[in-house]
Amino acid sequence: MLALSKLFKRSFSHGIHPYEYKDQTAGLHTQRMPFVNRYILPVHQHLGAPSKPVVEVGQRVGRGQLIAEPAAFVSSSLHSPVTGWVRAIGRRRFPGGRYEQAIEIEADPYATQRLDVDRPPNWRGLSLEDFVSVMQQTGIVGLGGASLPAHVKYSLREGIKIKYLIANGAECEPYLTNDHRVMVERPDALLRGIEILHTLLGAEESIIGIELNKPDAIEALRACIPPDRPYRVAPLRVKYPQGDSKMMIKSLLNIEVPTGLHAADLGIIMNNVSTIAAIADYFDSGLPYIDRMVTVSGPGIEYPANLIVPLGTPVREVLRFCGGLKQGTKEVLMGGPMMGTPIASLDAPIIKASSGVLAFTAEETARPKEYPCIRCGRCVEACPYFLNPSKLARLAKARLFDQIKQANVMECVECGSCTYSCPSGIPIVQLIRSAKSDIRSKKR
């Protein structure tokens, strides 16, 4: 039945079909990572302004206590993942390799690590404005990759009426299975979160989009949906980047979100399934965003796992919990293999955006020899945003920034489908990324 519907499923056009590599961890039940000695919490783990620390060095903090508050509307809160002491506020390694302002906390080995928080408000009594400010206090950000503070999406412009709430369970990045496990193990939490958002936003219909390679998640959620609610599960074709928000809207609703507009402008709110489950967790127990699901996998990992990891845990400790890196590991990525960030040092901590820690050996990291572009057009047929990656790469190499801007380079979401499909081994998306950051820094 699923196999048959696969053929007829509507989807976005273009895109690629990389091998999924999910079988290593898709069937593994989530485990909780034990507490470690030290936690590093960068104050800028989200889009927008960095949070402002509200603790001092030497101060004792409880698990779940606020340690940095939002500095602007587009900014988020940060809470301590452990009971312990603030040991330093200073520059520490960020996953990308830079040094960033961070709060370092030493865990108290004798503490019970019981959650030290107030009772959450009853969401049924909240207005949308109150809900937005409560969300900002929880520290929840979009967990799909961009880390936009979650409350920003819910503060709607005047006159916008929300029609659809979409829970994004595509998880189209190879290797990653953390959203998958949330849907299989905690479908009730996801549906409680949908109930909250659906009611507060006044949506007409809520849709959970899941790629067909997760039949157990589709079944688990279908079994949980109350019959009288306008919620449904929509199976989607397995195709990368199905989880990109505009692509998923195209697949589910056959709507192309116009350039320059957000989904919310059309009355559509989309959230990652893990984000929605985190919202439900907050209203259940007052748990702020201090733990996240991380898939530890890849050919360089001894014992792959799906873990609940307290934020700020150094990657080194996560890897040690999974048996350490295998001999011959060449590169560790945070996030998926298509869009993840390479980790320069294992001191870097798990942050709110860390969906995965993947270790790769020489076989995967070897770059193919680069040949000249033969204009075969495979990248053009892969780009889900209908750009011309071949031309963008050529202009980026020549550093022709005005022309590359005219070729709509800023519409690129950096999904990497072009580099994946290039037979000449040209690092197309890498060239585009650096051109985009050059254009952005010139603007400043």
Added chain:
Amino acid sequence: MKDKDPRLLVQPSPLLKQDMTTVQSMRDVIYALLPATLAAVWLFGLGALLVLVASILGAVFIEWVFSSPEQRSVRLLDASGVLTGLLLGLSLPPALPLWMAFLGGAVAIGLGKLIWGGLGQNLFNPALVGRAFLGATFPNAMTTWSAQASGEGFFRWYPSNLALPFMQPEYDAVSAATPLGLMKFEQQPTSLLDLMLGNTAGCLGETSGLLLLAGGVFLLLRRDIDWRIPAGILLSVALLSSIVYAIDSARFPDPLFAVFSGGLLLGAFYMATDPVTSPLTPRGVWIFAIGVGLLVVLIRLFGGFPEGVMYAILLMNAATPLIDRFIQPRLFGRQ
């Protein structure tokens, strides 16, 4: 206690890559041409093999001469020189003097590719540049078609093959006309079976339609070539030929003859599909392919030569930058 960390690469994502490479797809085209090449050698004898070897040697030699030592290993291994030489050789008459074939291969790579800046930079299909050069320089030798070697066996070559450079080649008496020539000048059709099996006179590689088709299917299955190009060319040729055939069936060939005769299959599957010299976007590719088909039919009907595939492809090669300028993909979310 601290573990010793491995030295980590900091190399940006994506780390995943599909398997097909540019070099592999060029090798695939050579493999796809092998059956038709072997058939040509079988049908025309050892002389045909010598012509092919001379043209490949010319191409590889000039690539070697004009590459710096660092480029050499790359350029010679990427197989594009061998492919160009092979394609050129397959579009030559079997009795061509070997020195002409060698010169053609050298011109194909030299003027067709290297002078533009090497692989990926050229405007015109290199093999066809070589053939156009030979056609303009040696019009007689390039239009003298020899009958097949059947009966006399494989170990036969044409005396003209061994003509010395710049000497008038001597031809033996047995010369024949190509099916398209017969049709154009004598209104005499050739049976479809002969066209499919290669039982006709003509260029080395254009005689065995069946094997060319088989190689083309292999390339399509391997996704080495864009299916739109052969589809667009063959369909437009078949359609236009049906129209003129319906108007005057005595003078004009039927559509199946039009598709299977001459160099159309070789051109449609192996030459027009060169990604470097065809447009980038799917819509552009359709325009290119239909343009080739239209020009083939027009040249065959109204031109001075019986065959027009070479000029049709070269003309559409010239139009490719213009097509690419105007036909760009439409940005997602912009109507």
